[in-house]
Amino acid sequence: MPKYLYKNLITGEIYELTQSMRDDPHTHHPETGVAIKKILARPGIAFKGSGFYVTDSRPKDTGSKGSE
Template sequence: MPLYVYEVITDDDSGEQFEIFQSMAEEPLKQHPETGLPIRRVFQAPNIGGKWSDSAMGKSAADDKKLGRLGFTKYVKSGDGTYEKTVGKGPDTISRDAPVSPGDL
């Protein structure tokens, strides 16, 4: 079940926030479960963990051998507007002064 964040509705924007586990099929709460005050659900970015989390993806993207094996090309900035290939197919360097044409790939 997802964890939802709710906020007490007040005249200013400093209402108490709290979290509740709720089924996705349930309607959003309208009143605080303890005090009965009016509340609203706060929209937040989804939190995805496991092998798709930011930290795991960072480790995966840093592995040049794996990127090459999967068919990706990785370039690393080597100067102002210049990039050098570290893995994959394509030109050894790319530059904003010399755009890559389809024939270079």
């Protein structure tokens, strides 16, 4: 199950809670009952580079095909 970030509305503390994607966001902390709000976070992965193509994982061709 995915983990989501929640912020305590009183203290500002950040919580990481596990819940199903189908569940509604929590409005109160499940253990303490304190009011919380779901916050957005960056994804855990970042794709960098010019693109994602078949040729990206192959060795670069030097352009020389041998001497004729």
